[in-house]
Amino acid sequence: MAERKKRETFSNVPSADLQQRLNTTVPHNMPLYLASVWQCESTTQADQLLAGDLDGYVYQRDCHPNADLFAEACQDLHQAERAVITSSGMAAISLAVLSQLQAGDHILVSNQLYGRTTLLLTSELQRLGVTHSLIDPYDLESVRSAVTTETKMMVVETIANPLLRVIDIRGLAKIARAADALLLVDNTFATPAICKPLTLGADLVMESVSKFINGHGDVMLGMLAGNKEHWNRVEMVNAAWGFASSPLECWLACRGVSTLTLRMHQASATAQAAAELLAGLEAVELVEYPGLENHIDHELARDQFIQGFGHMVTFRLAGGREATDRLIATEEIPFCPSLGDVSTTLSHPASTSHRGLSESQRAALGITDGTIRLSIGVDPTEEVLGSLSKAVKRAVE
Numbered sequence: 001m002a003e004r005k006k007r008e009t010f011s012n013v014p015s016a017d018l019q020q021r022l023n024t025t026v027p028h029n030m031p032l033y034l035a036s037v038w039q040c041e042s043t044t045q046a047d048q049l050l051a052g053d054l055d056g057y058v059y060q061r062d063c064h065p066n067a068d069l070f071a072e073a074c075q076d077l078h079q080a081e082r083a084v085i086t087s088s089g090m091a092a093i094s095l096a097v098l099s100q101l102q103a104g105d106h107i108l109v110s111n112q113l114y115g116r117t118t119l120l121l122t123s124e125l126q127r128l129g130v131t132h133s134l135i136d137p138y139d140l141e142s143v144r145s146a147v148t149t150e151t152k153m154m155v156v157e158t159i160a161n162p163l164l165r166v167i168d169i170r171g172l173a174k175i176a177r178a179a180d181a182l183l184l185v186d187n188t189f190a191t192p193a194i195c196k197p198l199t200l201g202a203d204l205v206m207e208s209v210s211k212f213i214n215g216h217g218d219v220m221l222g223m224l225a226g227n228k229e230h231w232n233r234v235e236m237v238n239a240a241w242g243f244a245s246s247p248l249e250c251w252l253a254c255r256g257v258s259t260l261t262l263r264m265h266q267a268s269a270t271a272q273a274a275a276e277l278l279a280g281l282e283a284v285e286l287v288e289y290p291g292l293e294n295h296i297d298h299e300l301a302r303d304q305f306i307q308g309f310g311h312m313v314t315f316r317l318a319g320g321r322e323a324t325d326r327l328i329a330t331e332e333i334p335f336c337p338s339l340g341d342v343s344t345t346l347s348h349p350a351s352t353s354h355r356g357l358s359e360s361q362r363a364a365l366g367i368t369d370g371t372i373r374l375s376i377g378v379d380p381t382e383e384v385l386g387s388l389s390k391a392v393k394r395a396v397e
């Protein structure tokens with residue numbers, strides 16, 4: 001080994017000797033680039049990099065290698081021409097609307113979106129001069145009639161929370177195209193392992209990477225993908241509004257996404273078995289799972305989904321809130337108000353995601369105090385079924 005040239009002060013930059021050794025072989029895994037800034041060799045180079053005339057890195061908020069690698073993975077999974085990573089799923093939705101809309105525009109907002117998304121697309125955008133109409137995305141005729149000459153975007157979720165209704169992406173894309181509006185699909189519950197909305201006609205797809213696509217319950221990230229024609233302002237808005245992702249989270253998400261298909265295969269199979277088991281239990285009043293033949297959107301799901309019917313299962317326990325609390329108290333399945341972790345968890349929409357709605361508003365959506373939403377993980381199927389049976393039995397004893 002060559003003797004290292006001594007430096008007077010330590011700087012966290014490799015010496016020439018170490019750099020030479022680093023250049024000899026290439027690591028078979030993308031290193032974690034924890035650098036807020038890259039060193040430029042000249043003013044000309046800095047100028048070219050910042051103008052976008054030279055491809056390379058300067059400042060982490062604008063772009064960094066770990067985000068770019070994860071974006072490439074998402075781009076391939078969605079068969080997109082472009083993808084970008086943001087600090088959260090909400091940042092990805094904000095990026096989509098801020099890059100595509102302006103004051104005076106009108107948007108169509110599904111009446112079954114994640115609560116924070118509804119808040120963003122209604123009250124927050126209203127403050128910025130973008131108006132909206134709430135739509136029932138399962139009634140295409142009513143969606144068509146809600147379009148105005150100012151409509152520029154329609155926002156829906158592939159599989160809606162918590163009753164797991166499945167949207168007709170092809171049908172909605174046709175309506176959006178006729179109105180010269182963009183269809184933005186939140187594909188968080190499906191992930192690209194189950195559904196690729198861009199291939200069905202959507203213009204933009206986003207996901208909360210904090211959920212199953214990463215799948216290990218340890219990151220907070222978002223992803224937006226689409227084609228070149230909608231990308232003019234995306235990178236600039238991402239940098240200017242400060243939606244940038246952290247390198248460590250992107251590094252973890254790259255590791256997570258590499259097993260997405262395998263994990264979804266296992267979770268979907270267990271979810272199907274869990275839905276069938278629950279459907280046969282007397283203490284369960286209702287089971288919602290697109291893989292069940294009696295689910296209202298089963299045929300649509302068969303047509304649009306690639307493998308299985310996803311990892312989310314919702315059921316209604318007889319006995320309401322008290323029975324639900326008893327089920328949670330068994331700790332057979334942890335009550336974690338999120339989804340997409342390695343192991344199976346449950347959530348209770350009435351006290352978490354839908355607590356901002358009145359009881360009658362929740363009832364209109366089909367959510368009661370006994371509604372429980374499961375996020376099935378990759379734990380062995382028999383273990384999940386055993387825990388579920390025990391928990392439901394003790395909840396109604």
Ligand SMILES: Cc1ncc(COP(=O)(O)O)c(C=O)c1O
Nearest residue numbers: 088089090114186188208210221
């Ligand atoms: C369907 C859906 N979309 C978007 C989001 C927002 O994602 P994040 O929590 O990563 O900001 C969530 C979060 O729960 C979600 O469930």
